[in-house]
Amino acid sequence: MQLALDTEGCDAGPLFAPERKTRPPKRPKGKEGMVHRAQTRRATPAWADMAAIKAIYREAQQLTRQTGELHVVDHIVPKISPYVCGLHVPANLRVIHWRENSAKANLWWPGMWNEQGELL
Secondary structure (H helix, E strand, O other): OOOOOOOOOOOOOOOOOOOOOOOOOOOOOHHHHHHHHHHHHHHOOOOOOHHHHHHHHHHHHHHHHHHOOOEEEEEOOOOOOOOOOOOOOHHHEEEEEHHHHHHHOOOOOOOOHHHHHHHO
C-alpha cells in the first residue's frame, strides 16, 4: 500500500525543520554593560545637554512600543572606532531601527575620509 502526500499549497519546507525566529538584541548586561556605560561616560562632555539626550532615548522607547520593533539610539559618528571617536551629544544621536544600526557598525559615518577621496 502506498500513501499519497498532498503537498500542494504547503509552505512548510523540509520535514522537521523548525522555522527560526530572530530576536532583537537585548541591552548588554554584566561586564559588557559596564564597559558600554564607561565608554558613554567618557564620550559625554561636561557641556552636553543631558535633558535632550534623555528625550532622544525616550523617543526610541516610545517608537519601540508603538511599532513592536526595537528602535535604538545610534551615534552618527561612532563613539568607538578604529578611525574616529564621536561625542555623546544630542547633535550626534538619532533613533533608528536596530537592524540598520547593527549593519552600520562602527565603520561608517557621514563625511568619512574615504568618501571624500572618491570625489577627487
